[in-house]
Amino acid sequence: MHDGENTKQRGIFMDNGSGGFLSSLKFYGGDCGAFLGNQQFTTLNLEFYNCKTAIYMNWDWVWLLKSIKIHDCGIGIDISNGGPDDIHTGSVLLLDSYIENTEIAIKTFRTKESKPPAAGTLVIQNLIISGVKTTVSGLNEEEIFGGNDKGRNTTIPFWGHGKGYSDHLPHGDDINVVADETVDAIPAALKDTAGKILERPRPLYRHITPNRFVSVRAAGAVGDGVTDDTAAIQEIISANGNTPTGRKKKIIFFDYGVYRVTQTIYVPPNTYIVGEMWSVIMSSGSFFNDAKNPKPLFLVGKSGEEGIVEISDMLFQTQGPAAGAILMEWNIRSPQGQNVSGMWDVHFRVGGSEGTNLQSPKCIKKPDDQVDPKIDDDCVSAFMLLHIGKTASLMMENMWIWTSDHDLDAPKHEQITIYTGRGLLCEAELGPVWMYGHAVEHNVLYNYQLANTKNIFMGVIQTETPYYQSNPRARQPFPPVAEYFDPDFEAACGAAEVPQDKISMCEKSWGLRILNSTDVFAFGAGLYSFFENYSTDCIAKRECQQTMVSIDRDRKSDIVSSRSNIWLMGLVTIGTQNMASWTRDSEEGEQIALAALDGNGAGFTDNVGLILL
Template sequence: MQLHSFLLAIVSLAVTVQSFWLADIPHQGLAPYAGPNSPVFRNVKDYGAKGDGVTDDTAAINNAITTPGNRCGRGCASTTMTPVVLYFPAGTYLISSSIIPYYFTQMYGDASSPPTLKATANFQGFGLIDGNPYWSENPNWVTTNVFYRQVRNFVLDTTAIAPGTAATGMHWPTSQATSLQNIVFNMPKGNGVVHVGLFIESGSGGFMSDLTFNGGATGASMGNQQYTMRNLVFNDCGTAIIQLWDWGWTYINLSINNCGKGIDVSANSDGKQQVGSMTVIDSTIVNTPVGIVTAWSPNSQPATAGTVVLENVVLQNVPVAVAGPSGTVLSGSSASTTITAWSQGHRYTPDGPTNQIGAIAPNNRPSALLDGSKYYTRSKPQYESLPASSFVSVRGAGAKGDAAADDTAAIQSAIDSATSAGKVVFIDYGLYRLTSPITIPPGAKIVGEGYPVLMAAGGYWSNMNNPQPVIKIGATSGQAGVVELSDFVVGTQGSQPGAILFEYNLASTGTPSGMWDVHTRIGGFAGSQLQVAQCLKNPGSSAVVQQCVAAYMSMHATKQSSGLYMENTWQWVADHDIDDNANTQITIYAGRGLYIESAEGRFWLLGTAVEHHVLYNYQFSNTKNIFASELQTETPYFQPTPNAMVPFSVNTSLRDPDFDSSCAGVGGNCAASWGLRLLLDHVLDHRGGENCQSRIVSIEGASRNINIYNLNTIGSLSMLDRDGRSIAKWQDNVNVYPANIAVYRSG
């Protein structure tokens, strides 16, 4: 008996599996404006889903999303007031029609054992997950207004649907602050298959990473304004990627294997190309007859449409690297070859344009930015190996998150105690008022639940002439250490003209610190006190409503800081009220966007966007070692009335632009926010961007080794200025909607 009991104990120990911490922690998230009976965290099994691979779980899953009836579904424009984090334990969930995540819904599977959503043979719907359903002739939500949503840790399986029946794994026309991560698309393989893994027809993205597509006619068929996509794997697809249309797109670390075609960017309509530009770097294509299909030629219409830039693309048994309308443009090899650097489109090296196709000199990649021979990247940590006891809740530490209480002390206490104990801070959903700065010490790990908001509130940040940080990452500039931050938002409540939302001080000299899905949102949401009632747009008026001067700067990386990896971060000054069902435009003033003046650099910006700041969106000063992929910016919608000279005065210590002097003799709407301003003596490596104004990108000073691939600008007379002189005009570089420069080299 004793031996028998001992053996049973061993067997029991061997089969014990630790569940994902997110399922086990106490769930105390509070949505202050959602009303009663609207929990933030929801486990689909609590709503009747079985996950047994036999029961049809469609109704139970959709009920978990839609309950109660005040959530933002059919006919609702947008809202932040009814958030839901929908959790799926491991299992197979049989579904017969689409799962529809309402606005502000996050869908998370068990990261340690991703669940499967498996379509029945008679499945009906446009995607196992339909992120924006056609309940009328148009998608339910305006695709450029679908923000703050995530889907991660799933297997989407359409193999039970007949191969010749149209089927789509996911329909996902969305925009900023959205992400897909760690998803596998399983489809039938072979001739006659018409399944598509991922379909996107419009929007203004965005970021995706760690997706795998197996089988299907097309792995991903996509059209959107811009995207950064990283770590996408395509196996045995008819065509890995069909690019339906875009303004600019960057692929990093693609792996295309055993497909009929790799990437098809040849889309045409009425004789005009639909794809603006594409950049592919650090990628591989294997056992695929044609790597890239393009419609570009020296006589393309529009002039720069179909621009392609390739860098460090490895081919193995790819006979045709690039095929054009008349046949092979770039030969591949039946063995192994590497495209070091190659482009088709307009080049400025440093002057132009020259319309060229062929090899280009590869970038001089700074070793500080590399992991081996590739640019450093890192996926968002999910801490799947940690137990629930390794997490410290801010509400458990006494924070309220009700948009009314002062939560400063409780949140600082939770951060300090968790970090000293080697634990992870969990910010339960809520709106947390801060009345003095929060300091995040070295070693901190912080993760939010469904985009909680930390808001500067009270009088501490009221003085524009004495700006102060809201969140300090590191106590002082140059403090050594590393942090990991993910899934939360920092904003302001009311007028905070002296608020710098993030101040990054850490010197992360080895492994860089990381920010994943961490955003700033200034105004335009319930609880911000910067909505339609306070800040309604008054077109043509130069009057500044002081109550709507909301922040000084979104983020400042100080001189002695270094080593920060930023992925899918959106620093947004709201142009409209998300919680007004008409999406009414508002006017909010925030002075500066992302300012990096790190002497050492080592910054990676993947899929970032900075929008609607008065003076500039991105500014890099006397720094080096920066890699940026698909920067996306917009000028404030109210400019030029008033223009960028109000309400913020020039701060010379921060090297603010002085429009008084720089606009002399320029003419037009000169005093408008810069999209990207480089004040450099060192190194920058940049990919992409979209902007709106008369001057948009400025390079100033004795800069060197500045490499820009696929610069896209919209509505700007000058695309690129060097030391006050325009060197590229929009009319010389017309694209599908923006103007495009394939390659710029500083010379």
């Protein structure tokens, strides 16, 4: 772009939407490198050179900027839009980044008196500056955080501008008071050799010769959505996966199509799969319809197996009814010192599309039905979407794990009511697990659940509570199963401390539930409850849901022995009375509830910079 004094050019103009993920771009010159606005978003590896303003944040709810490099710009990141009386930015999280030879690294108008009170929240983790006059500049060019000299690198380990909470400060305080320990809390298991949170871009296979790609269609699979492709797919994966040491790997290529599967497909270690514009694997038949005996559609490794598995550009779905379907169970653990296994641009989409049998008019929404109506078994869509097993490690990038709320293929895209029991359950006992640009939506019991796990990175994650709840409530149609650590809503919400008129608010899907886990780092979480039985009237008063995040802790971290080492940064909720709750003292059982309207309002959303437990 032109970099003269009068330039008005912009590299990217993005304003609106519910994103999203963007990575690996370079910007040269111009008035503004990237003009950004979105609800929740993850950006990785953006580089800016000689821009007047590198990044202008027009508005957001929560935004993760990771591995950003800014060189020779006037302003690095401008989050001041709207002025001090109407700040348009909710949260910005800047992680593992570098800014040099720039007048102002970050411009903000947030003050103790600015409005809304929680807007303009900023969290910085591992920022290196060099030749930056002012790191954080405020209203009237106030120097909130100073800079350094040209040619000298200064690392800012952690700094925040906003409100935080902890066991010791349950009513909230300045983020920097909450995070007063200087210890490096992020475990080595989550980092690369340079000390940054590990990233692994999606594999492109550009140097793989054509004879090492295996077309599943050419090898016998059909992919027409009707033919049973189970045997063909399993034979292809067994023959071309599980690459022995020293042998060149083959890439299993799923030509575009819908591949109907009636039994579990096993994916062994050292298997590489890529689709074509989201090739579809669809479960079908009675094998996947027994909720008392759930079965995975894709079984990626068996418990304890090690190796590399790469999956990209694929889509998984069910053909209903499928009360016992687990779309994927991931058990593979990556060997130490090798590239991590993972999924890139892989999506789970349940219902709402042609051929799934989970569409209108059969599963059309019925908000006028009696409270707790009889469930239509034909509209039960899955048992669970993704199960990460005890021995697993996994990198995920740009994944949408979705139970449909509307019919994508119907002319009017009518809203539908279908029932998936659980979203993502992570039981990885050692991890590590990374989730970049990740969303799980519209599941009955919970969207994200971490149970007995450690070494988890999430940024940004996003959820929505099912639109139909609380009609029926979250206790239907999936009773709690102890083996999967399910919440027991009937017991918890029927307790004496829950008022009778609030039970329906209580019995709603958890956005994020953390059980007996340590070393969890969420860099941005947008967790939303927009509806009460398809009505949005509940949003303004925060009466769509009682609580969005639940944290139960029974153990301390090996990294920081005084706590569980759970960091929730940039937590944004909508429509919920309490943003999060946790037990302050496991012996006495004292419950802390973080109220959304207790100084945490950020306009339409509610916003907390840090919860540290």
